[in-house]
Amino acid sequence: MKQLQFLIKPAAGYCNMRCQYCFYRDEQQNRTDAEDCMMPLATAETLIQRCFEELDQGGFVSFAFQGGEPTLAGLDFFRLFTQTVRKYNQKHVAVQYAIQTNGLAITGEWAEFFSKEHFLVGISLDGTPDVHDALRPDTQGNGTWARVTQTIELLKQYQVECNLLCVVTKRLAKKAERVYKSMKATGVRYFQFIPCLDPLDTPQGRQPYSLTPELYAQFLCALFDAWYRDWKTSTYVSIRLFEDYIHLLMGGPAGTCSTTGTCGGYMVVEGSGAVYPCDFFCLDTYKLGTVQNDPLQSLLTGDKMQAFITDGWQIPAECQQCKWVHLCRGGCKRDRNTADAAQRSYYCNALQKFFAYAEPRLYEMVRAVQMYH
Numbered sequence: 001m002k003q004l005q006f007l008i009k010p011a012a013g014y015c016n017m018r019c020q021y022c023f024y025r026d027e028q029q030n031r032t033d034a035e036d037c038m039m040p041l042a043t044a045e046t047l048i049q050r051c052f053e054e055l056d057q058g059g060f061v062s063f064a065f066q067g068g069e070p071t072l073a074g075l076d077f078f079r080l081f082t083q084t085v086r087k088y089n090q091k092h093v094a095v096q097y098a099i100q101t102n103g104l105a106i107t108g109e110w111a112e113f114f115s116k117e118h119f120l121v122g123i124s125l126d127g128t129p130d131v132h133d134a135l136r137p138d139t140q141g142n143g144t145w146a147r148v149t150q151t152i153e154l155l156k157q158y159q160v161e162c163n164l165l166c167v168v169t170k171r172l173a174k175k176a177e178r179v180y181k182s183m184k185a186t187g188v189r190y191f192q193f194i195p196c197l198d199p200l201d202t203p204q205g206r207q208p209y210s211l212t213p214e215l216y217a218q219f220l221c222a223l224f225d226a227w228y229r230d231w232k233t234s235t236y237v238s239i240r241l242f243e244d245y246i247h248l249l250m251g252g253p254a255g256t257c258s259t260t261g262t263c264g265g266y267m268v269v270e271g272s273g274a275v276y277p278c279d280f281f282c283l284d285t286y287k288l289g290t291v292q293n294d295p296l297q298s299l300l301t302g303d304k305m306q307a308f309i310t311d312g313w314q315i316p317a318e319c320q321q322c323k324w325v326h327l328c329r330g331g332c333k334r335d336r337n338t339a340d341a342a343q344r345s346y347y348c349n350a351l352q353k354f355f356a357y358a359e360p361r362l363y364e365m366v367r368a369v370q371m372y373h
Helices: 023-029 041-054 075-088 108-116 129-135 145-157 176-184 213-232 240-249 296-301 303-313 348-372
Strands: 003-008 060-065 094-101 119-124 162-168 190-195 267-269 274-276
Touching: 003 041, 041 075, 041 296, 060 075, 075 108, 108 119, 108 145, 119 145, 129 145, 145 162, 162 176, 176 213, 190 213, 190 240, 213 348, 240 348, 267 296, 296 303
Parallel strands: 003 060, 003 267, 060 094, 094 119, 119 162, 162 190
Antiparallel strands: 267 274
């Protein structure tokens, strides 16, 4: 194999926050076995050993860590992980590390480690202090914005590459411009915005934090206005979703599966060693196997993964007639609207409104990029 990408959950669902919209906790409750265990070092070593046995000379591997809260596995786990990678990487495979964290447990020692091992650190920060503190409290119910923004400052001191991940909820969607300014004030210049997920097997839009298509459209349009203004004045900020649309308009690939409408780009490895095809589908039906018992190649090419990928490629018939299908691709499979006979994305109307609103300026940016290159 030429490349492998892993999303590893070393602390499974353990977390030092109690986010109201946590989809991971919901997934665990919908599994027969919660598989809620810290990853033993032996399991990590098995994964690493199999990975480098099966990768070709000069290949590529990405190890991304998520949770729950992955830092709860402890700094020693990560030190041993990177040491073990060096031990088995005899074929000079290119290795990339990333971690998505809430930032609460990060100290100078952690920051020094991330800097030394060249980790890309994603920090979860929900836009503004009031919304973040309301939706992302710690285990005692206290707000966490101040502590998380202190962590961002610490990472900057150690020159750690950092981006911000913001979950778009009902309250947040009404204040896009304020969110954008507040996140820029951290000094970070790489943002990702993802719509929050409602619990599995419940009607969409019924939770206190639920994002409606109408609000999502409002958010995207207002956020784009602010982002475009900065671009026009040469104070560029990276917003991954908008950049994906520009890449697609240029005929290139997008950077995220949700904008390409495809599945199967990586494997999720739980603390127990269980493997799933996607972070949003860590459920019994989709379990591919385990790193202890199955070669990685067989997990990737097996019937379950192939069925998952094929299903992800299915674009509803109505979508194929849509003028925006080249940008939306039917959207993320997890957003399929079960109440809609055509199974279109829950955010279909939001995206249509956004594309119509932003199209002339997106093409203006495409032309500028093409001229520059």
